[in-house]
Amino acid sequence: MRARQLAGEFPTVTPDSSALEAARLLAEHRLPGLIVVDETGRPLAVLPSSQLIRSIIPGYVQDDPALARVFDEEHADRLCASLAGKRVADLLPKDRTPPPTVDANATAMEIASVMAATRSPVVAVSGDPHRSDAPMIGVVTASQLLDRLLRRYEDSGPAAHDDR
Numbered sequence: 001m002r003a004r005q006l007a008g009e010f011p012t013v014t015p016d017s018s019a020l021e022a023a024r025l026l027a028e029h030r031l032p033g034l035i036v037v038d039e040t041g042r043p044l045a046v047l048p049s050s051q052l053i054r055s056i057i058p059g060y061v062q063d064d065p066a067l068a069r070v071f072d073e074e075h076a077d078r079l080c081a082s083l084a085g086k087r088v089a090d091l092l093p094k095d096r097t098p099p100p101t102v103d104a105n106a107t108a109m110e111i112a113s114v115m116a117a118t119r120s121p122v123v124a125v126s127g128d129p130h131r132s133d134a135p136m137i138g139v140v141t142a143s144q145l146l147d148r149l150l151r152r153y154e155d156s157g158p159a160a161h162d163d164r
Contacts (some may be wrong), residue, residue, distance in 0.1 A: 001149060004023050004104035004109055007125040012037045015044065017087035023052055023080060028107025032121035032141060035099060036088055041135035043099040043124040044091050055091045056082050101126050104137060108149060111140055 011025045012035045022034055033048040034138045055064070056079040061067045101113055101116040103126050114123050121142045128134035 001152075002101050002104065003140060004137065005125075006108075006111070006138075006140045006144055006148060007034050007104070008144065010035060010122070010139035010141075012041075013047070013088050014038065015087060015092070017088045019052070019083040019086035019088055019091055020080070021089070022047060023083055027105055032143070034088075035122060035124055035136070037136070043101055043136050044095050046099045046120050046122055047088060047091060048121065051093070055082055055086075055148055077143060086150040099124050101136070102140075103128070108127070108145065111145055112127065112149075115142055115145070147156045 011029060013025065013036075014023050017037060023075065025034060029047065032064045033046050033051075035043050036045040036047055038044055057068075059140040061071075061090065097118075100120045100122075101124045102114055106114075106125070111123055115121070123140050125138045125140060126134045127137040
């Protein structure tokens with residue numbers, strides 16, 4: 001199984017995309033994160049959903065999580081208002097690293113090792129293994145990879161492995 005077989009379409013955003021629109025994409029599609037791409041489709045960063053949520057929590061609550069108890073539901077329901085007027089670029093850490101990327105010929109083990117090393121739930125798949133700046137052809141998510149690996153495991157039959 002190669003990355004090109006697993007890669008699927010995936011919503012992307014640009015650094016200039018609205019932060020509110022990014023939040024809507026994450027919520028509507030129940031995504032673990034978004035790939036941020038430049039105008040040519042080259043992956044620039046991953047915006048994990050956890051990073052977006054972190055950006056809506058006031059700094060003083062991040063510093064002291066016990067203060068979260070003073071927020072009633074009415075105020076908590078308005079947390080996303082802080083995204084109004086912000087761009088995706090405003091949510092990305094300044095010291096971000098390039099997004100995890102594999103080429104189309106990468107194996108399941110290579111994909112899994114990149115996800116594990118980068119602690120990323122998504123990996124961009126590049127269409128050209130010889131160009132580091134190649135546009136992506138799709139994305140592999142951790143849940144897609146696990147689904148495929150579990151199906152392969154279960155299809156191999158109960159005699160092939162011992163679950164004890």
